[in-house]
Amino acid sequence: KAGVTQTPRYLIKTRGQQVTLSCSPISGHRSVSWYQQTPGQGLQFLFEYFSETQRNKGNFPGRFSGRQFSNSRSEMNVSTLELGDSALYLCASSPQGALNTEAFFGQGTRLTVV
Amino acid sequence: GQQVMQIPQYQHVQEGEDFTTYCNSSTTLSNIQWYKQRPGGHPVFLIQLVKSGEVKKQKRLTFQFGEAKKNSSLHITATQTTDVGTYFCAGTRGSTLGRLYFGRGTQLTVWP
Numbered sequence: 578k579a580g581v582t583q584t585p586r587y588l589i590k591t592r593g594q595q596v597t598l599s600c601s602p603i604s605g606h607r608s609v610s611w612y613q614q615t616p617g618q619g620l621q622f623l624f625e626y627f628s629e630t631q632r633n634k635g636n637f638p639g640r641f642s643g644r645q646f647s648n649s650r651s652e653m654n655v656s657t658l659e660l661g662d663s664a665l666y667l668c669a670s671s672p673q674g675a676l677n678t679e680a681f682f683g684q685g686t687r688l689t690v691v
Numbered sequence: 692g693q694q695v696m697q698i699p700q701y702q703h704v705q706e707g708e709d710f711t712t713y714c715n716s717s718t719t720l721s722n723i724q725w726y727k728q729r730p731g732g733h734p735v736f737l738i739q740l741v742k743s744g745e746v747k748k749q750k751r752l753t754f755q756f757g758e759a760k761k762n763s764s765l766h767i768t769a770t771q772t773t774d775v776g777t778y779f780c781a782g783t784r785g786s787t788l789g790r791l792y793f794g795r796g797t798q799l800t801v802w803p
Contacts, residue, residue, distance in 0.1 A: 682735070
């Protein structure tokens with residue numbers, strides 16, 4: 578069974594640009610969550626999608642958005658990039674959404690904003 | 692604010708010493724999960740605890756869930772260099788299905 582796949586693995590963008598990250602969950606998993614990881618802040622929850630609907634949302638500005646497609650693949654978008662958006666973005670999938678089930682993480686996308 | 696507190700943030704031990712990390716939640720949790728992230732890697736699931744007072748063991752690792760389901764601990768006996776990494780606890784709440792509340796993690800360094 579293939580794991581969670583995130584693309585691209587590495588990305589360099591300039592301030593003000595926008596970026597789209599992609600996540601393909603494990604086959605059969607309907608829940609996809611996104612996290613931002615930085616050395617000082619740990620794993621910060623962005624949002625969670627289940628069956629194409631945003632079910633949970635963290636405390637990030639509206640520049641951060643996401644969506645989920647009918648095949649459960651998910652994308653997140655960050656507009657008007659800031660230097661502080663430089664981080665490792667992790668996607669995690671689970672069968673029904675983390676309640677009583679483990680989350681499977683992808684390798685992450687390392688975003689650098691210059 | 693931070694809903695799951697985890698301490699310590701860093702721990703440096705000599706190989707063979709024991710290690711413990713603690714998690715505390717401001718609210719009752721449905722379950723608690725533990726993850727390990729190796730340097731340069733991604734979090735990997737270790738275990739899940741569901742019942743009040745539950746204790747589970749995996750070789751040298753012992754996991755506990757508090758009676759009130761608000762705190763948890765991970766204890767490693769006789770650490771090895773392969774234990775190096777960051778250990779995260781993550782709780783779920785029945786009122787927010789689908790969301791994991793992560794602690795900030797404890798970064799463990801093991802000196803040979």
